[in-house]
Amino acid sequence: MREEFEYRVTSPGRVNLIGEHTDYTLGYVMPLATDLHNRLDATPVESAVAVHSTALEETRSFAIGDVSPGGSWIDYVKGCYAVLQAEGHDPPGFDGRITNTLPLGSGLSSSASLELAVMTLLNEVNDLGYSRAELARLSQRVETDFVGVSCGIMDQFAVALGTEHNALLVDTETLEYDLVPLPENVRIVVFHIGVDRELVESAYNERRETAESALGTIGESSSKDVSTEKLAKLSGLEKQRLGYIVRENDRVILARNHLQSGDLSRVGELLLDAHSDIATNYEASCAELDSVVDLAVEHGAYGARLTGAGWGGTAIALVDAADARSFAESVYDAYTDMYPDHDAHYHLVSPADGVRIRSTE
Numbered sequence: 001m002r003e004e005f006e007y008r009v010t011s012p013g014r015v016n017l018i019g020e021h022t023d024y025t026l027g028y029v030m031p032l033a034t035d036l037h038n039r040l041d042a043t044p045v046e047s048a049v050a051v052h053s054t055a056l057e058e059t060r061s062f063a064i065g066d067v068s069p070g071g072s073w074i075d076y077v078k079g080c081y082a083v084l085q086a087e088g089h090d091p092p093g094f095d096g097r098i099t100n101t102l103p104l105g106s107g108l109s110s111s112a113s114l115e116l117a118v119m120t121l122l123n124e125v126n127d128l129g130y131s132r133a134e135l136a137r138l139s140q141r142v143e144t145d146f147v148g149v150s151c152g153i154m155d156q157f158a159v160a161l162g163t164e165h166n167a168l169l170v171d172t173e174t175l176e177y178d179l180v181p182l183p184e185n186v187r188i189v190v191f192h193i194g195v196d197r198e199l200v201e202s203a204y205n206e207r208r209e210t211a212e213s214a215l216g217t218i219g220e221s222s223s224k225d226v227s228t229e230k231l232a233k234l235s236g237l238e239k240q241r242l243g244y245i246v247r248e249n250d251r252v253i254l255a256r257n258h259l260q261s262g263d264l265s266r267v268g269e270l271l272l273d274a275h276s277d278i279a280t281n282y283e284a285s286c287a288e289l290d291s292v293v294d295l296a297v298e299h300g301a302y303g304a305r306l307t308g309a310g311w312g313g314t315a316i317a318l319v320d321a322a323d324a325r326s327f328a329e330s331v332y333d334a335y336t337d338m339y340p341d342h343d344a345h346y347h348l349v350s351p352a353d354g355v356r357i358r359s360t361e
């Protein structure tokens with residue numbers, strides 16, 4: 001493996017502050033790009049790709065004329081080629097090395113981060129001229145068309161368009177967005193609960209189908225447009241699931257307003273409401289996530305909730321910046337007392353810039 005590379009791409013992860021399971025019904029989300037990131041060092045070469053992951057201590061390679069999914073992390077790289085080739089492009093191969101501060105598979109969008117790193121590299125090397133939003137869309141297609149996860153646009157959008165100090169309030173229908181500054185006196189603590197996310201894909205795809213069918217039943221295409229009257233026409237699971245989404249859209253807008261006026265207690269209340277609603281009505285939580293949220297409140301957080309798809313993975317807590325480290329330690333200690341066998345960990349994160357590339361020469 002070479003030591004020197006021509007390009008360095010820094011690609012963040014994402015944390016979603018609020019607006020969960022709303023993006024695939026074209027609702028509102030409010031994620032931010034994190035200062036935890038993947039770094040891809042790369043040099044273009046003729047017709048093959050070889051990428052070394054320092055975290056996994058392995059190199060994976062493929063010929064760019066042969067891009068079928070193989071079931072490993074390199075699929076996120078292969079998928080970028082498949083999508084760009086389907087768009088009529090013929091990007092060259094590259095030798096690359098990934099080093100990361102972003103934990104893999106933790107619900108912080110390490111896969112979207114990798115997709116955007118590769119898309120950004122190929123966009124630059126081949127002079128394709130795609131905008132950040134277009135790169136986000138293309139990266140989403142890596143998941144939907146190649147990897148086989150019917151995800152929304154939130155993760156890729158946050159990784160592509162995040163900016164330091166801000167969350168993004170995104171209308172996932174139009175992709176219009178507002179920057180929502182996170183007050184300087186708060187920090188976000190991210191807890192990975194140390195539970196492997198099993199069956200996430202099937203549960204996720206099933207939620208998406210129900211939500212889409214509920215929209216179909218009432219003849220709407222975006223969850224933003226669902227009125228109380230229309231919601232009342234639904235019944236059973238369709239009503240329960242879409243009801244949650246409609247309330248969550250409202251909470252995103254309220255959270256933006258309260259962040260703007262610096263009312264952190266009310267932002268915290270919304271996070272707690274969001275957690276209880278997604279746990280009860282979307283059934284996307286688990287005992288450990290519920291425990292972290294309770295512990296976070298006991299230890300003085302403004303609010304806390306699961307972030308990302310759920311069913312394991314990660315929870316966030318919004319806390320005073322000055323106490324963030326001791327808060328995180330106390331919650332961590334209490335959590336590991338409850339679940340001594342879980343490999344939990346935590347990070348303090350700040351909003352960071354989206355993916356960026358520079359030539360190292």
Ligand code: GLA
Nearest residue numbers: 020021151152153154308309
């Ligand atoms: C995953 C998906 C996103 C979004 C969240 C839930 O992270 O990739 O598109 O649907 O789950 O909010």
